[in-house]
Amino acid sequence: FSILIMEKKHNPHHRHQCHLPCFHHKSHVKEYADLIFHGGNIITMNDAQPRVEALAVKENYIMALGDFEELRHLIGERTQEVHLKGRTLLPGFIEAHQHAILAAYGRSFYVDVGGNVCQTVDDVKKKITDAIDAKQNATPGNIRWVGISGWDVELLQQLPKLSATYMDQNFTADLPLVIVGQSGHTAWANHKALEIAGITNATPSPEGGTIVKDESGNLTGQLLEAAAILMVFSKIPTPPWEKLKEGFKDQWKDYARCGYTTVTDLSTLPGQLVPELIPSTPAVRLACYAYEFGNSFPNIPKTDMVWLAGVKFCADGSPHCGTSCVSQPYLDTELSKRLCFPITDHPCGILNWTKDELYEKVKPWSDQDIQVAIHAHGDVAIDTALNVYELLKAPTRRHRIEHMGFATEDQLARCSKLGVAPSMFVCQLYYYAETFYKDLLGPERTNNWCCIDAAVKYGCVLSLHTDYPTFPSPSALISMKTAITRTMRKNPNVYGHEHCITVHEALKAYTVGPAWQLFRERELGSLQVNKLADLVILSADPYEVDPLQFDDSSVIRVVETYTGGKCNNIEE
Numbered sequence: 001f002s003i004l005i006m007e008k009k010h011n012p013h014h015r016h017q018c019h020l021p022c023f024h025h026k027s028h029v030k031e032y033a034d035l036i037f038h039g040g041n042i043i044t045m046n047d048a049q050p051r052v053e054a055l056a057v058k059e060n061y062i063m064a065l066g067d068f069e070e071l072r073h074l075i076g077e078r079t080q081e082v083h084l085k086g087r088t089l090l091p092g093f094i095e096a097h098q099h100a101i102l103a104a105y106g107r108s109f110y111v112d113v114g115g116n117v118c119q120t121v122d123d124v125k126k127k128i129t130d131a132i133d134a135k136q137n138a139t140p141g142n143i144r145w146v147g148i149s150g151w152d153v154e155l156l157q158q159l160p161k162l163s164a165t166y167m168d169q170n171f172t173a174d175l176p177l178v179i180v181g182q183s184g185h186t187a188w189a190n191h192k193a194l195e196i197a198g199i200t201n202a203t204p205s206p207e208g209g210t211i212v213k214d215e216s217g218n219l220t221g222q223l224l225e226a227a228a229i230l231m232v233f234s235k236i237p238t239p240p241w242e243k244l245k246e247g248f249k250d251q252w253k254d255y256a257r258c259g260y261t262t263v264t265d266l267s268t269l270p271g272q273l274v275p276e277l278i279p280s281t282p283a284v285r286l287a288c289y290a291y292e293f294g295n296s297f298p299n300i301p302k303t304d305m306v307w308l309a310g311v312k313f314c315a316d317g318s319p320h321c322g323t324s325c326v327s328q329p330y331l332d333t334e335l336s337k338r339l340c341f342p343i344t345d346h347p348c349g350i351l352n353w354t355k356d357e358l359y360e361k362v363k364p365w366s367d368q369d370i371q372v373a374i375h376a377h378g379d380v381a382i383d384t385a386l387n388v389y390e391l392l393k394a395p396t397r398r399h400r401i402e403h404m405g406f407a408t409e410d411q412l413a414r415c416s417k418l419g420v421a422p423s424m425f426v427c428q429l430y431y432y433a434e435t436f437y438k439d440l441l442g443p444e445r446t447n448n449w450c451c452i453d454a455a456v457k458y459g460c461v462l463s464l465h466t467d468y469p470t471f472p473s474p475s476a477l478i479s480m481k482t483a484i485t486r487t488m489r490k491n492p493n494v495y496g497h498e499h500c501i502t503v504h505e506a507l508k509a510y511t512v513g514p515a516w517q518l519f520r521e522r523e524l525g526s527l528q529v530n531k532l533a534d535l536v537i538l539s540a541d542p543y544e545v546d547p548l549q550f551d552d553s554s555v556i557r558v559v560e561t562y563t564g565g566k567c568n569n570i571e572e
Helices: 003-010 068-074 100-107 121-136 164-170 191-197 226-233 241-257 334-338 355-367 379-392 409-418 428-440 443-447 452-457 476-485 503-508 512-517
Strands: 035-043 051-058 061-066 080-083 088-091 093-098 146-151 177-181 186-189 210-213 219-224 260-268 285-291 306-314 371-376 400-403 421-424 491-494 535-538 558-563
Touching: 035 068, 051 068, 061 068, 093 512, 100 241, 100 260, 121 146, 164 186, 164 191, 164 219, 177 191, 177 226, 186 191, 186 226, 191 219, 191 226, 210 226, 219 226, 241 260, 260 306, 260 512, 260 558, 306 355, 334 428, 355 371, 355 379, 371 379, 379 400, 379 409, 409 421, 409 452, 421 452, 421 512, 428 443, 428 476, 428 491, 476 503
Parallel strands: 035 080, 035 088, 093 260, 146 177, 260 285, 285 306, 306 371, 371 400, 400 421
Antiparallel strands: 035 051, 051 061, 088 535, 177 186, 186 219, 210 219, 535 558
């Protein structure tokens, strides 16, 4: 039973299609595996061979897979046998949309006050005042700015309505202070920070962003969307090198502990990513999409671990600050007011560009055969993105639409027709379904949030994502739980049961789907001969676990990951 026979049985066309090295080419040399996994469940995510007893790895690649007895001859003196002890081996999870670089930088500067960290308003205020005290007592030469992230009025509804004046009076007027909303689409700056940034009442809003002013034209301190937020945040000094390295190391450890072997950064800015900051252990691949604020790409040397995948545009904003562009108004409630929704001026959110404007921005990149990803949450923004893609006539580029919270079934049918790849943000329901339902969107739009069943129905190549750190948790298992059950944490209510998908479909959306969207399907996403040995071991078989328990680490959790056949030792 040779490796060649196994490969042909697995996929009769694989040798012709695959450009990776094949391990049967040295027929006169006995090839032994470096690793052999057996003794548990091995789920391949390859429909032609869904489960096997054993998997062999040579160097960075999958050498063979099949029955354990048939692979015994690949065991040599130096082969390491990994007994799964009844646990489950799968392709490493691929996170299709996060902000990995932002998250790593944030660890080195920002103090997190998110709902996963702080349980009360007093917790939040103490963390902010402690951060201010630390900066006031800092030695000369240290960064004097105070950065706070994760401000979340939906999870802690007693939090006050922020403004520059409130921040001056209750936190600090002497040090520059910035507070980022959990969604990442809104932020607040005190007057000192605005002054350093050179922003006055006369400063116009930038293209694609809003400097919020009151009825008298005075600055409120609120900034909407990255174009406006960066006018202040770009003035914050870069943290020390060692702090940055520590932030990246810790962030990559978290990703490995979530089961990721590849993550995707959807907001890479020029000069932001220095390859030397990427840790070698744990090894997590990083696909980058340049955040388009001009006509230049970040200079990222392409390697097997880090590469530039495409360019990203934001057609609208977030439902958490009322800037996703929708066809029906947001609810005008006490909570939407304290979240600073622009209800008066923009009751249906904000479209950053018209169809024609967005088309002119996107077309040069598409014409260069570069993949485009358009952030579009609201149904109006989704229509705008689809109309642009229809004009481009570039189905082979696998252009993407990100989030699609308010997507309709008809819009997902159009995605399929146009060859557009949806990456969907259903796990918003896990933390926010109740506030969506009661305070921001209403019952109908909450129950129809991210109708991912329609993406499956129309044959879209789907990915799911958590958009971390603009979502409190980076966990793939939490995201999959939400897609399968459409429930909140600690709440059995189901929001739109008709849109639930199966365990298999959710797993595909974290493996084969995002691999295809990233043009890496020949190397990643499933366990097949000559693909990269990017693997995750789970404590239990996800097909045998109640999906309602996917967020319970005592029932199912990530045990280990391997990237290119190298163990990441995630417990260290």
